[in-house]
Amino acid sequence: MIGAKSLVKTLLASGVDTCFANPGTSEMHFVAALDQIPGMKCVLGLQENVVTGMADGYFRLARRPACTLLHCGPGLANGMGNLHNARRARSAIVNIVGDQAVFHRPFDAPLTADATAMAHTVSQWVRTSMKSAELGRDAAEAVRAARTFPGQIATLILPADVSWEEGGLVAEAVTPPPPPAVDGHAIENAARILRSHGTDTLILLAGHAVLGEAQSLAWRVASACGSVVMADYVTSHLARGRSRLQLERVPYDMNAAIQSLARFKHIILVNSKAPVGFFGYPGTPSIQYRSDACIHVLSRPDQDPVEALRGLVNALNAPDAAIPDPGPRPEVAQGAPTPGGLAQTLAAVMPEHAIISDESISYGRGFYKFTHAAPPHDWLHLAGGAIGDGMPVATGAAVGSNRQRRVINVQADGSAMYTLQSLWTQARERLPVTTVLLNNGKYNILIGEYKNVGAAPGPTAMSMLDLQDPAIDWVRLANGMGVEAARATTLDQCADLMRDSFSRDSPFLIELMI
Numbered sequence: 238m239i240g241a242k243s244l245v246k247t248l249l250a251s252g253v254d255t256c257f258a259n260p261g262t263s264e265m266h267f268v269a270a271l272d273q274i275p276g277m278k279c280v281l282g283l284q285e286n287v288v289t290g291m292a293d294g295y296f297r298l299a300r301r302p303a304c305t306l307l308h309c310g311p312g313l314a315n316g317m318g319n320l321h322n323a324r325r326a327r328s329a330i331v332n333i334v335g336d337q338a339v340f341h342r343p344f345d346a347p348l349t350a351d352a353t354a355m356a357h358t359v360s361q362w363v364r365t366s367m368k369s370a371e372l373g374r375d376a377a378e379a380v381r382a383a384r385t386f387p388g389q390i391a392t393l394i395l396p397a398d399v400s401w402e403e404g405g406l407v408a409e410a411v412t413p414p415p416p417p418a419v420d421g422h423a424i425e426n427a428a429r430i431l432r433s434h435g436t437d438t439l440i441l442l443a444g445h446a447v448l449g450e451a452q453s454l455a456w457r458v459a460s461a462c463g464s465v466v467m468a469d470y471v472t473s474h475l476a477r478g479r480s481r482l483q484l485e486r487v488p489y490d491m492n493a494a495i496q497s498l499a500r501f502k503h504i505i506l507v508n509s510k511a512p513v514g515f516f517g518y519p520g521t522p523s524i525q526y527r528s529d530a531c532i533h534v535l536s537r538p539d540q541d542p543v544e545a546l547r548g549l550v551n552a553l554n555a556p557d558a559a560i561p562d563p564g565p566r567p568e569v570a571q572g573a574p575t576p577g578g579l580a581q582t583l584a585a586v587m588p589e590h591a592i593i594s595d596e597s598i599s600y601g602r603g604f605y606k607f608t609h610a611a612p613p614h615d616w617l618h619l620a621g622g623a624i625g626d627g628m629p630v631a632t633g634a635a636v637g638s639n640r641q642r643r644v645i646n647v648q649a650d651g652s653a654m655y656t657l658q659s660l661w662t663q664a665r666e667r668l669p670v671t672t673v674l675l676n677n678g679k680y681n682i683l684i685g686e687y688k689n690v691g692a693a694p695g696p697t698a699m700s701m702l703d704l705q706d707p708a709i710d711w712v713r714l715a716n717g718m719g720v721e722a723a724r725a726t727t728l729d730q731c732a733d734l735m736r737d738s739f740s741r742d743s744p745f746l747i748e749l750m751i
C-alpha cells in the first residue's frame with residue numbers, strides 16, 4: 238500500500254471523513270487515493286483561506302475535525318489567516334500540507350519553503366512524516382492532537398515521496414486525553430466569592446460554557462447569588478434564541494467594554510480569559526476590567542465547564558432556575574435598513590435551528606438584543622479578528638450540519654472580498670446558505686479607529702477606507718460564481734428575499750444597500 242492510501246484509511250478510521258482541499262502536484266497521490274477508498278467527502282475551495290475557514294466552520298457544527306489539503310508552504314501561508322481564527326476559536330482541524338519530496342528538498346526548487354516554521358505559528362501540533370511506514374501512525378496522532386479538548390490545530394507535513402512510496406500501514410484511532418479535571422479549590426474559591434460578593438461578581442463564559450447545559454448551570458449560579466453572566470467578546474459559537482440564556486458579550490468598543498465591566502469587583506472566568514482590548518490605544522489601559530478587580534479562574538479553556546459549573550451549583554446548593562422568557566418574537570422591520578431593524582428582521586424570519594455566521598463588523602455590534610426572542614439558533618463569530626472568515630465559516634458550517642440547517646451569513650462587504658470564492662463552493666456543493674451582504678462601500682469600522690489611535694486622517698487616508706470607486710457589484714459577482722442574487726434597499730424587501738431563499742436547497746445572496 239502506498240503512503241497516501243494508508244493516510245486516507247487512517248483518517249477515516251480516526252473519524253475524519255471530510256476533506257477541504259486545494260491540491261497541487263505534491264498532493265496528487267492523496268487526491269488519487271480518494272477515488273480508490275470510499276468514504277472521504279472532498280470539498281474544493283478556490284483559495285486556501287477559504288479551505289481553512291471551511292474546516293473551522295465545519296468543526297463548529299460537526300464537533301469533530303475535518304482535514305484540509307494544502308499545497309506546500311505557500312498554500313499553507315494563504316490559509317493562515319483563517320487558521321489563526323480557528324486557533325482562537327479553539328476549533329479542531331487536521332491540516333495535511335503536501336511538500337517537496339525528501340530527496341528534492343536540497344535542490345531548493347521554487348515552491349520549497351519552511352512549511353514547518355509557518356505551521357508552528359498556527360498549530361499546537363506539527364510533524365513531518367519522513368517514511369511511508371510511519372505516515373499512518375503520524376496521521377492517527379495528528380487526529381488525536383486535533384481532538385484534544387476543546388480542539389486544536391494539528392499540521393502534518395507530507396513530502397510527496399512519502400505519499401507515493403510503498404510500505405504504508407493503516408493505524409488505529411488514538412483516543413484523545415480527557416480534559417484535565419477541574420480543581421476543587423477553584424470551585425470552593427468561586428463559591429466563597431459568590432456567597433460573600435455575589436452581586437459584585439461577573440461570571441464570564443466562553444468556549445463550551447456558552448453552549449448547551451453549561452448555560453443553564455451558570456444561570457442557576459447567577460440566580461442564586463444575584464450575579465451577572467456575560468459571554469466573552471472572543472466567543473466563536475453561542476447557542477442562542479428562545480430557551481437559551483440571554484447572554485450579551487463584553488462589547489468590542491474599548492470604552493463601552495470598560496463601562497460594562499466597571500461595577501464588578503470580582504470576575505469568575507469559566508473557560509474565558511480576563512477581558513483585554515483588541516488593541517492598545519494611547520492613554521487607555523489594556524485591560525477592560527477595573528484595575529482592583531479580582532480575577533478567579535473556575536475553569537480554563539482546556540477544562541470541562543459543565544463539570545466546573547456543576548461543582549459550583551452543588552457547592553452553593555443553587556436551586557433550579559428557569560431561563561427567563563425573552564418576550565414575543567420581533568416582527569419584520571420596514572423601510573430603510575438600520576442595524577436594529579435588520580436584527581429584528583432576522584429574528585422575525587429565521588427558521589428554527591438556523592446557523593448565523595456573523596462577520597457584520599461595525600453594523601452588527603448591537604444585533605444580540607434584538608435576536609434573543611428568535612427561535613433557537615447557533616451564532617458563529619470571528620474569534621481571531623483576521624477578517625475574511627464569515628463566508629468560508631458559513632460554507633463549512635453548512636457541510637458540517639449535513640446541509641440540514643439553513644445558514645445565514647450576515648456579511649460586511651470589505652471582509653467578504655477576502656474570501657468571496659466561498660460562493661463558488663456554495664454553488665458547486667448546493668449548500669443552503671443565504672448571504673446577507675451588507676454593502677456600505679467602505680471600511681466603516683476603521684474610520685472610528687483613526688480617532689481612537691489619535692491619528693488625523695486626510696483625503697489620502699480616508700480614501701484607503703473607501704470601496705466605492707469603482708463600486709463593487711455583489712449581484713454580478715455572485716452570479717458569476719453560480720449563486721443567484723438580488724439587491725434590496727429596504728428591510729421588507731430583504732425579509733421577502735430571505736424567506737424565499739429559505740425554501741431553496743441552494744445558496745442565495747442578498748445585497749443589502751446600507
Ligand SMILES: Cc1ncc(C[n+]2csc(CCOP(=O)(O)OP(=O)(O)O)c2C)c(N)n1
Nearest residue numbers: 598599623624649650651652679680681682
Ligand atoms: C486579515 C486582516 N486584514 C486587515 C484587517 C484590518 N481591518 C479590520 S476591519 C477592516 C475593514 C472592515 O470593513 P467591512 O468588512 O466592510 O466592515 P465595516 O467596517 O464596513 O463594517 C479591516 C481592513 C483585519 N482585521 N484582518
